Amino acid sequence: MSNSAPAAVATNDTLPGRVGNLTPEQQHALDEFKELIKAEGVFVPERHDDHYVLRFLRARKFHLGNTHKMFIDCENWRKELGVDALMDTFVFEEEDAVRKCYPRYYHNIDKAGRPIYIEHIGAIDIKTLFKITDEDRMTKQHVLSYEKLIRDRMPACSKLAGRHIEQCCTILDLKGVSLRQFANAFGFIKRTSAIAQNYYPEMMGKMYVINAPMMFTSVWGMVKPLLDEVTVKKIVILGSNYQAVLLSDIDADKLPKTLGGDCTCAELGGDCQKGEPGPWKDSRYNKSVAA
Template structure:
């Protein structure tokens, strides 16, 4: 079971409900009225936390936010996301996990779900023997939907304050230039889904076991990124343990990453996916803000 966060009333970050400037509040109200007038507002999905994520992603520019939001809604209709949530079954999950390990595992000290991806262990050739890119994309989308519908609300209830972002750990241990090149196309496409349709959901990202080739590339890419995004990303080599443990309780971090958890009763950390979303006390009990 994950540790309940000690600080249940953290300082609200700018651009969130409860910490909006008059201009930001006006932009939220105007944007909400605009999509209501256009008939694309869905009260069950579009709470003010979600609308603010889109507004922050476009720096509260109404026209740019509107385009991003409409593009997202059109994409959801084209992919039939609501139908996927009801009907799609990813039977190859276990086989995929063996050649592309990625999973959620407890929460960090701020109450955010921890997402772990072992990029160094990706075997793209084997991956697309047991599945295909279309099914992987659908599974990726459903993972985000589950994050919003199940994981985040459970984390919110446990933490005692709104949770809408993740703490991500990208492990590059064992990655080779060829392996990275093979996987890059797929990673880029799934990253685009996150950026375009699930914005502002990354709270922190740790890239660990980063080889020299990656740090060199990062040095060139960093100046091209938004300053806010850059501040969320920490590049670490093999000596990452103390940095991770500064933000994550040892009992919430897998043993293989320097923590104490082994999920022995769940078949291992990569399979068990422990967290408040597994606790009946926190499941499906968070009311949305209209």
């Protein structure tokens, strides 16, 4: 009879490689990696919980050497950019003006309890954007958005769902996009994609690319090599008839009317983008919101 421990059984639909659904080998890798970073003095208890560490392990298929490099690269990057201080020191005063030429926002949750993140790529005016702000400030704002996602949005979604939520449902709207327009924005999109993949791994649960024009095939060929194969499998490319697919994963009252849902954020002044409704705005789920 084998003395090896049985593989963990998934509970509450926990996906493989997560807390509550680890094989003995994966659990051993997690324990060994945590001991390693503790011995090196880079372990930060309040930030490096098992959920966080497992995202890096999954991103590198539980290979300890590759995970270690990714993890240390991330920690060094955080120190160089001063990420931990951004929440308290960085103020993006140009936010409203930037949204007009680069519309992107969080808006409620999908049926899986994940925050919905929306970008209207076709509305990006990169020339106007960098007259209002600069790339350094945009990068810091982008990073700050991820930090708020981890510190505020995800915990609120987890509390509402009664289980750990650590991934997003992303909608990229290409309505009105041109190849020239995308080419102008490609450099910035490439850099922000690298930040997501290298320093915030395993946080995309699903991505819908909607209103994709015919020329998107060539553009997708440019973007695809920037992403790993696991990420590519999470991406769904849709044309203009996308509403039924979105509504299969998102309740109509959680989806902006401009994207085929029912929400107009009337209670927030009729601006879904500016209001950013969700459990993170509810004091029952987010302790940082005033009751």
